[in-house]
Amino acid sequence: MARLPEVATYARRHPDGVWDLTVACPFCGDAHLHGGGRDAHPDLGLCVSHCLADGLVGSYVLIAGPADMAKPRSKSRAWRVARASR
Numbered sequence: 001m002a003r004l005p006e007v008a009t010y011a012r013r014h015p016d017g018v019w020d021l022t023v024a025c026p027f028c029g030d031a032h033l034h035g036g037g038r039d040a041h042p043d044l045g046l047c048v049s050h051c052l053a054d055g056l057v058g059s060y061v062l063i064a065g066p067a068d069m070a071k072p073r074s075k076s077r078a079w080r081v082a083r084a085s086r
Contacts (some may be wrong), residue, residue: 004046004059004060004061005026005060005061006060006061006063007023007024007025007026007047007060007061007062007063008023008063008064008065008066008069009021009022009023009042009044009062009063009064009065010022010023010065010069010070010071010072011036011042011064011065012071013042017038018035018036018037018038019035019036019037019038019042019043020033020034020035020036021033021034021035021036021042021044021062022034022071022072023047023060023062023072024072025049025050025051025060026058026060027049027051027058027060028049028051030051030074031071031072031073031074032049032050032051033050034047034050034062044061044062044063044064045061045062046059046060046061046062047059047060047061047062
């Protein structure tokens with residue numbers, strides 16, 4: 001069985017205690033946002049991508065990113081439109 005990709009996660013906690021987890025998708029390269037729960041530490045682990053990269057839905061494993069990790073940024077709208085028209 002193929003091993004799922006592990007993706008470093010940028011975690012940010014809201015004042016209400018909910019974690020936002022941002023990753024650079026290993027399938028489409030765009031930034032995806034996942035919820036990380038309200039515990040003291042974000043809920044990491046198995047996750048399903050939010051994209052249909054080349055028509056396939058993929059899974060990956062969220063892992064803790066380094067403390068100095070920069071937040072992944074979304075690609076431009078023009079890039080997404082061009083990719084969708086392929």
